[in-house]
Amino acid sequence: MAGQLVLPFGVRPALKRETFITAPCNEAALAFVQRWPDWPQKAAALYAPSGSGKTHLAAIWAEISAAQRIAASELTSEALEVPNGNTAFVIEDLDGQPPNASRDYALLSLFDRTGISLLLTGRTAPSRWPVAVADLTSRLVSLVSLEVWAPDDALLSALVRKHFADRQLDVSEAVVGRIITHVERTPEAVADFVARADGKALAEKRGITDRLIAELLDSERATS
Numbered sequence: 001m002a003g004q005l006v007l008p009f010g011v012r013p014a015l016k017r018e019t020f021i022t023a024p025c026n027e028a029a030l031a032f033v034q035r036w037p038d039w040p041q042k043a044a045a046l047y048a049p050s051g052s053g054k055t056h057l058a059a060i061w062a063e064i065s066a067a068q069r070i071a072a073s074e075l076t077s078e079a080l081e082v083p084n085g086n087t088a089f090v091i092e093d094l095d096g097q098p099p100n101a102s103r104d105y106a107l108l109s110l111f112d113r114t115g116i117s118l119l120l121t122g123r124t125a126p127s128r129w130p131v132a133v134a135d136l137t138s139r140l141v142s143l144v145s146l147e148v149w150a151p152d153d154a155l156l157s158a159l160v161r162k163h164f165a166d167r168q169l170d171v172s173e174a175v176v177g178r179i180i181t182h183v184e185r186t187p188e189a190v191a192d193f194v195a196r197a198d199g200k201a202l203a204e205k206r207g208i209t210d211r212l213i214a215e216l217l218d219s220e221r222a223t224s
Contacts, residue, residue: 017060021158025150026053032146033061036117041144043111043118045094045126048148051187054121057148058090061119072096075103080110088117095122095129104133111139149187156180159187163194164208174210182217196220 022030029046032039046054062069067088070079075091089110110116122129125147126140151159160176183193193216200216201208 017063019162020056020060021053021155021162023152023155023158025152025155026057026148029054029057029146029148030060032144033057033119034064036061036065039117039144041142042116043120043139044144044146045120045122045140046146046148047122047125049123049186049188051191052149053187054148055092058092058119058121062088062090065117067117067119072103075106077102077106077109080106087115088119090119090121092121093123094120094126095124099130099132101132104131104136108133108136108139151185151187153180156185156190159190160194163191164198167194167198169198169208171208172210175208175213178210178213178217 020030032044033046046057048054058069061067065088067090069090069092071092072094073096080089091107091110110118120126120140120143126143126145129140131137131140157176157180160179161171164171179190179193179197183189197208197213197216200206201212204212206212
């Protein structure tokens, strides 16, 4: 039922292949991660703004490749548990924090090992990722890199519906249309607005209706 009320359980985004929103801007990236291990190089990168689907794509690849997933902020030589034989790693959010030498040397060690596949993610292109160890720059520049985000109305609409679906909510076309028309056209802004709309509905014991969305937009404009 559209606008149904839900209890405030934790939101767990669905990160399976069947829940990935396919659009012209991400079809190449999806095809690439799914063709592994038939990659032209051992390492690749996905980049896009926060909330755009690169984590979802990384999760799809991690399932295919049985990859170990490590946040760049936690990447050290000690964090790398490399068994015998081939293995794979997802290193996420390479440009999310200032670089440090320990992280960079650990990443260089992965580039230098045989039988290793790497998928790196960040918000900007790898050539712009900051490094503390100069030798890493050429490795990043040479990566196969795929941009994930270039939104149109169809993709933004699907993203709005997915964020509500992750909260066990089905919303009307009017709700979706109002959000994509009036909210900043970035994945992070859409996700944040959906969370605020859900919070307002729960607090006021109301459904997610076009009227509720309009009220929330009006109140946020008034305080901005």
